[in-house]
Amino acid sequence: MEILDEVELCFPQFLNASCKKPMRTHFEIILSYITLSSITLITTTLNLLVIISIAHFKQLHSPSNLLLLSLAVSDFFVGLLMFFQIILIDGCWFLGDIMCTLYYVLDYIISSASVGTMVLISVDRYVAICDPMHYSTKVTEKRVQVCVCLCWICSIVFQMLLLSDNLTQPGRYNSCSGECVVVSSYIAGFVDLVVSFIIPVTVIIVLYVKVFVVAMSQARAMRSHTAPVTLQGSVKVTAKKSEMKAARTLGVVVVVFLICLCPYFCVALTDNLLNPSSDAFVMCLYYFNACLNPLIYAFFYPWFRKCLKLFVTLQILQPGSSEMSIL
Template sequence: MMMETQDGVELCFPQLFNTSCRKLTSPLFEVLLIHILLSSICLLTVALNLLVIISVSHFRQLHTPTNILLLSLAVADFLVGLLLMPAESIRNTTCWFLGDIVCSLYNYLSAIMTVASVGNMVLISFERYVAICDPLHYTTRITVKRVKFCVYLCWLYSVSYSLFFVKDDLPQPGMYNSCYGECVFNIDNIVIDIDFVLSFIVPFTVIVALYLRVFAVAVSQARAMRSHITAVTLQHSVTPKAKKSELKAARNLGVLVVVFLICLSPYYCLLIVGDDWVSVSSSFVIYMLYLNSCLNPVIYAFLYPWFRKAVKYIVTLQILQPGSSEANIL
């Protein structure tokens, strides 16, 4: 049974009477509802992104530059659902019983996943830009090998860059905690300003600029097709069918990017305002950022026929059959 203070408030660690945090007190119904909701989103995030990872990795037809980028994004989303969502649920609904070292690792991983997701979105936008605006050089400039190399660089940058967020916390875990039983993510104001520019303003500007150009060319191509201008005249070597396919891919990935920016914006707005990290508003924007990891594969399911077909193969265990990796998914 929890030891109580003189004012009747329960402590997280009764044996540490003078240094323990007070236990959060919420109605049982509210706590159960939050846990059920967050657990459902967590399981859905893990399951759906695992399906994306298996689909792109297993089926040879899906080994394209675009899908390699989606695979990298799915890996980040999968780790968010597997590691970060459960930890965030614990951090905001009860006492932190996992220790200072795990708290520091959680803070570090959350920074890595955020930066990696932003980097993947920039790569996706650039890939679509080349596919739509410079299709003649797409096959030579955007190859699977080059895309994989860019993905590796993206993750290496994320791991290295995120060290600035926890440069003090990792060597001395728990140094910013005011009591035992909490997990605080304290970021230096200078680091916040730099990160706001490097991880939000610059990527946001690049993504918007690339997609404005993509959609300008897409509208031009759509008008040309409606006017019966031949593909040879417009793009020299791209058929109307190929153009239609690329335009659809640009639209689908555009939806992905827009949803991501909507989920990401409140997070960085809160950072720059400097709200308290343990406030309700802080928890809300972090949940919203993590919710994007669940929405991404849902978007795939609605917009990509190959994903629905691949899921059918996986669920019915047809992927265990010899030669299933060569199946016609597209």
């Protein structure tokens, strides 16, 4: 297995103005194509199933599931953006400067919206576990819808402001034909790091630590409860168990999200001091998170498995299927 000896140009007709393709083996290129294509297909398909399931079945229209819907939408778009990564495998960008800038802007917007949604999920679980008596009045579908919309709107406005120079003059920072880069000032990059990563991650960790402490104390209280319980009391215990199970499931989603996203932002913090191979691994890990979330739902949420069965058997196409019992 030998690396290609000849230096290839992205645009041979431009000679010195063209970027050079990175030196890679045919095996590396083929493996990259297969891996990224598989992840893209799985990511878009599974997240689309989550989106359709929550949107279609009325029984799934709850505040918590609306947050999962927002996360699935961002993950679905991540899967679509991976098509651009497949195009970039050979190191050349052939879609023009405008599409390059649009790709990065969408990437940053989706990343910010995902982090914001994770914060909302943490707040939702915090209220559900730490203040269950007022959860139904504090966390309503209307309020969650407003919060999700604000999360996406703020992400769009914030990232467009940070990348305004690139939007007004696409490709201004490209050093050769076939390159796709966007550059923000040091201050803009620092603000993005603080607003899109440090503050949200701190909030998520603090809230989930509190949720974990309260959940553990509630679990010990339920285990030590030996007196006979009434029907109403048993319903309350069952509700608490259901809320803690949901918190545990969403906790797994949050932890996996942080594991996949932290290296991505750490690269930004170190000002991209990694070699190309490590940088590619960090990017793949970031994109792979969008594929993991639906798999986590499949393992932990019976309703998602039931929805998958309804999709496979085409029962979802039957009249009145939106009224089916899923939970």
